[in-house]
Amino acid sequence: MSKYLLDKFLYTVDRDPDLVERYRTDPAGCVADWEREYANKLLNCHSGERSTWLTFSDDERAALAGHDHVRLFEMGAHPFLTLTLFIAMFERDHGPLEYQLAYARAMEHISLPYPDIAT
Template identity: 50%
Template sequence: MSRYYVNKFLFTVDRDPELLRRYKENPRTLVETWEQAIGPQLNSVEFSTVNGFTDAEREALVNHDIVALFEMGAHFFLSLTIFIAIYDEDWTALHGPLSFQRDFARRLAHWEGRDYPPVGE
């Protein structure tokens, strides 16, 4: 897994309201667009040709699969913040404050007492 590239995706999409909206509405299209056009950008004039998502990473991002991303080593804070931005308002309306965060913890409860997957490369 390219933890760097997945984490770059989570970081950049979470900090851009337009990308975040597109990721919520049509994740597959946004992941494909980001991987081809946004992710390779190193700065305003330079691009990388060495990064790309694996099929498993791409599907986890498309499906908003928090557990799979965590288990592949995506940074848990980056995952939590982007998915709070996507889901928290809806979850709070249905289940009350911090309900998404509680569900996030519940989904990862099988990791309690175990070493977390490494988040650095």
């Protein structure tokens, strides 16, 4: 499992409106394409350099494809990254702060100490 790769996915998708819409409408396809095209590109590097070893685990792919922000948090994904991306995808379907409150309610069962979100 790679908390870095989970956070990298959430960060890069959130900053590209086309990827946000793709992730909203075709999450499994978006995750697979992103993993193939972006996972091994160096973050914020435009020189074409790549690594070769980063891949999602099956659990990570399933949580990402299922838009399961609770499971992602339990695996160590940063909650601010999931929240901002999921707001971009789903807030439009809800009233003011309705989505954010539902997001928080879904995580009520998690108590201190929280999962380690350091990368």
